[in-house]
Amino acid sequence: MGTSFFEFRGRNWHNKSNVNFVNExxxxxxxxxxxxxxKWNLESRYQGSGGDSPLLPESYTAMKQAGDxxxxxxxxxxxxxxxxxxxxxxxxxxxxxxYAVPLTxxxxxxxxxxxxxxxxxxxxxxxxxxxxxxxFRSHPEAYKANxxxxxxxxxxxNRMTPAIRLISQHFDAPTDNVLVVSHGxxxxxxxxxxxxxxxxxxxxxxxxxxxxxxxxxxxxxxQNFILNKWNDTEYLTxxxxxxxxx
Numbered sequence: 564m565g566t567s568f569f570e571f572r573g574r575n576w577h578n579k580s581n582v583n584f585v586n587e588x589x590x591x592x593x594x595x596x597x598x599x600x601x602k603w604n605l606e607s608r609y610q611g612s613g614g615d616s617p618l619l620p621e622s623y624t625a626m627k628q629a630g631d632x633x634x635x636x637x638x639x640x641x642x643x644x645x646x647x648x649x650x651x652x653x654x655x656x657x658x659x660x661x662y663a664v665p666l667t668x669x670x671x672x673x674x675x676x677x678x679x680x681x682x683x684x685x686x687x688x689x690x691x692x693x694x695x696x697x698x699f700r701s702h703p704e705a706y707k708a709n710x711x712x713x714x715x716x717x718x719x720x721n722r723m724t725p726a727i728r729l730i731s732q733h734f735d736a737p738t739d740n741v742l743v744v745s746h747g748x749x750x751x752x753x754x755x756x757x758x759x760x761x762x763x764x765x766x767x768x769x770x771x772x773x774x775x776x777x778x779x780x781x782x783x784x785x786q787n788f789i790l791n792k793w794n795d796t797e798y799l800t801x802x803x804x805x806x807x808x809x
Contacts, residue, residue: 590780591734592791593727594633594742595750598644598652599626600773605806607685611677611713611748615647625774625799626652630659632798633776636740638664642730643744644672652774653744664742671726674746678713703752704763716752716762723753731785747771747809754779757788770808772796 599622603610610616633656643653645668657664680688680695689696698706708715714722727743734741745753747770754777755765771777771794778791796803 590737590782591731591785592636592740593731593779593781594636594638594740595754595777595779596629596633596652596656596742596744597747597750597771597773597775598649598744599623599655600807601648603682604773604809607806609677609680609683609685609688611675611681612646612673613676613681618648618651621801622652622773623655625801626655627659628798628800629774629776630656633742634660637662637738638742639734639736639739640664640730641666641742641744642669642672642726644668644674644746645670646673646746649744649746653742656742656744669726671722672743672745672749674749675719676714678708678711680711680713699748701766702763703765704761716765719749719752720756723749724756727753727757728785731781735784747773750777751809757785758790759787768793770794772799772803772808774799 599618601610601616601618601622603614603616605619608614608616629652638660641653641657641664643649643666649672650668653666657666680692680699683691685696692711694705695707695711703716706716708718730741730743751768751771752765755768756762757779760767774796776795777793778795779788780791781788
């Protein structure tokens with residue numbers, strides 16, 4: 564369960580980039596779920612790959628509700644970031660299923676490396692790094708990650724996309740659905756990139772709420788995607804506020 568992406572050999576696959584096995588007409592659905600709300604989310608602190616505050620008690624209720632909703636789908640596999648908040652979210656969602664489903668942890672699904680912003684309150688970063696604060700939130704093409712010692716949007720997209728494409732190529736049966744549990748900023752960037760959205764417009768749809776579900780479909784092995792559903796939270800009963808979305 565803790566294996567890295569290119570070491571994974573479940574169902575006898577590995578990097579198949581030179582193999583043509585696209586199955587036209589088959590719509591694979593990938594369900595992307597953001598992890599449950601954490602203490603740092605509530606406190607409006609940056610929480611990247613280098614930070615991992617505890618999940619809030621009410622997040623376990625939200626994870627159960629997400630699991631109840633997602634249990635209606637027949638998932639072939641679940642992938643999650645190995646960071647605890649995402650891993651625990653995936654495990655709690657799976658616990659609501661009445662069937663067994665494999666869980667694989669992929670390091671390519673982790674959150675942005677946020678460098679000097681890690682653990683800091685938004686207001687403090689806005690004061691210390693005003694240009695990077697604004698760019699990270701609204702202008703990805705202008706975000707200078709080197710200034711804060713972290714990953715750029717392109718870095719994260721280039722890290723995540725090979726994993727999503729290989730997953731898409733492997734699961735090609737009409738009944739295949741795949742669940743991916745990851746992080747808000749990384750998922751927002753990656754999902755929009757998969758949809759062909761230019762870097763400057765990655766944030767135009769708005770953010771992703773904690774324990775939300777976004778669904779993409781592909782019928783060509785992950786070369787192209789269409790949006791089925793964005794930031795679905797209808798199954799959640801808890802109140803959402805600005806600290807729930809990034």
